[in-house]
Amino acid sequence: MEPSSSSIVDPNSGFSPQTKIFHSLRPSVSFPSSSLPHYVFSLLRSSPTSASLIDATTRRRIPLSHLPHLVQSLASNLRRKFHLHKNDVAFILSPNSIHIPLLYLSLLSLGAIVSPSNPLSSDSDISHQIHLTRPAIAFVTSATAARLPPLPQGTVVLDSPEFESLLLPCGAEFDPPEVFQDDMAAILYSSGTTGRVKGVELTHRNLIAAIAGVHAVRAVRTSPPVTLCVVPFFHVYGFMVCLREVALGGSLVVAAAEPESGRGRRLELIFGAVEEFNVTHLAVAPPLVVAMVKSPVADKYDLRSLEVLLCGGAAVASTVIERFKNKFANVSLVQAYGLTETTAGVTRPLGSNESEVRGSNGRLVSNCQARIVDPLTGHSLPPLRPGELWIRGPMVMKGYVDDKEATAAMVDSEGWLRTGDICFFDGNGLLFHVERMKDLIKYNAYQVAPAELEDLLLSHPAIVDAAVIPYPDDDAGQIPAAFVVRQPGSTINESMIMDFVAQKVAPYKKVRRVFYTDAIPKNATGKVLRKELIKQATHIASKL
Known part of the structure; x- marks a missing residue:
């Protein structure tokens, strides 16, 4: 969006004293009125590339030049065999694989809506997401297939001969439906402070705008x-890396998302x-990043090709x-800022000068x-004054699925x-990000809603009252810690409480930690004063 002719914009900060709006200092971008797949393939055609999708484990390669034909074949077969139509929701429960970019583009070319979920989600979370989005079809792996109910158009197992055959x-002619930029493209999941998962509606325009912004400023290279x-493709961060790198003609090496344990082996x-x-x-x-600076593993490998470490999902201390700069002096650490609701990054550093500014998330x-x-x-407020960040632009979500009230609370009429x-x-x-107004806990870049855990704790007969707070952790950033009021005479202990919760929620x-x-x-209205509890937890920890 361009500033109005009557406003003066500071060329250094982008701030207009008249409107009190910060404007982008990047070049304005126009993009075609087409669907995301059409845009992706038009970029690939205009800049032929030798790049590939690469499976880091099996070393299988799919040249990007093969992508248009593979996507067309898959889309045609999905429509022919499963009768998929425009606006059908496709639920995806799978770890990262080189099949995922093909699947996303094929479904989007049919006008279907892709809705990927975390394979580590609890059964209740998955059930809620299914109820929320009412998918017509699901794409799973042999390890996740049993977790879904029967769906109208069935279930496809990605690691099977059936999928390879698709x-x-x-031989049938493929005539794709007309897809408009305002059409829904994806439903991604974002937790709210109420503890219930929300479905974030992203349009083709949202996705195109996010890719076009990077395309406009990406430096010309001698090789792709x-x-x-290594971030999951169901998360908006990995979702956009997956689509963006394919669209811009770079090779994408795919690795499964990081497990809960075995981080040393993971680094290897x-x-x-x-x-x-x-x-x-490297997108992480x-x-x-914490593991990289603490571990001596890096010394065993030739990492001279590595230029940039992309980091998102939460802040890095x-x-x-x-310590990262001292250990990896030739690698730029690039921290972007964004939300699921803003189609990932709305600020990011560009070039070494911006990425060298410590604590900054770029322009x-x-x-x-x-x-x-x-x-x-x-x-x-003007520059250097902290307050709540508001964002406007073509990357802002369409809304939350079936939740007009939550949408109106998040996005105003302008x-x-x-x-x-x-x-x-x-x-x-x-x-510069200062702190979160919301109560969400960021554990390993996953969002954890305290209210959900509090409700669960209160369901235990030995617990009278409970509150959950973020507790600082060197490795995870934050961990969920519970303050618990026990029933008089109860013998329930920390281990029993943690086990009770662990049996009912996803690992993250x-x-x-448990404090009694x-x-x-x-306060007077019954709202938990979390800042008081955080102070108590800090005081308790200082005595240990």
Whole structure:
């Protein structure tokens, strides 16, 4: 969005004193009125590439030049065999694989809506997502197939001969439906402070805008970049890396998402892949940055090809950034800022000068505007003044599935999305994240809603009251910690409480510390005073 002719924009910060709006300093981007697959393949045709999709484990390669034919074959077979129609929802429960980019593009070319979910989700979470999106078909693996109910158009197992056969030409002419930019493309899942998962509706325009912004500023290279993605493709961060790298003609090395344990072995596999495939860009979540600076594993591998470490999903501590720079002096650490509701990154550093500014998340992407709003007064603030970050632009979501009230609370009538994060811009238009207004706990870049865990704890007969807070952790960033009021005379202990929760939630939602208290501090309306509990937890920890 361009500033109005009557407003003056500071060329350094992008701030207009008249409108109190921060404008992007990147070049404005126009994009065609087409579907995402059409846009992706038009980019590939205009810049032929030797790049491939590469499976880091099996070393299987699919040249990007084969993608248009494979996507057309898969789309044609899916429509012929499963009678998929425009606006049908396809639920996907699978770890990362080189089949996922093919599947996403094929479904989108049919006008279907892709809805990937975390394979580690609890059964209740999956059941809620199925109820929310009402999918026509599911794509699973042999390990996840049993977790889904029967669906109208059936279930396809990705690691099976049946799926491989769907990639073969069927001989029938493929006539794709007309897909418009305002049509829904994806439903991704984002937890809210209420504890219930929300379905974020992203359109073809949202996805195209996100890719076009990167395309406009990506430096010309003598050879295509090679990106190793170890973040999950169901998360908006991995989802966009997956589509973007294919669209922009880079090789994408695919590795399964990081498991709960075995991080040392995980680093061996990652660094081995960097060496073997001459990886230039590595996309990770913050806990892996911590592991990289703590582990001596890197010394065993030739990492000279690595240029950039892409990091998103949560903030990286300044001490970790410092140690990373000391250990990997020739690698730029690039931290973007974004939400599922903003189709991933709305600010990111560009070039070594911006990425060297410690703690910064870079400048606004193309076509994006921002405001910094004082949460108490509602007034918009100038540079260097912290407040709630509001975002407007073509990357802002369409809304939440079947939740007009939540959508209206998140996006106002002028298109401004309230992020719930306290941030500020400096005099050079660089964004700095200060703290979250929301109560969500960021564990290994996953969002954990305290209310969900509190409800679960309160269901235990030996627990009178409970509250869950974020607790700092060097490896995970934050862990869920519970304050518990026990029934008089109860013998329930920390281990029993943690086991009780662990049996009912996904691994990343486990309670990992327990504190006992006589009462949960609350305000007059019954809202938990989490800051008081955080202070108590810090005081208790300092005595240990």
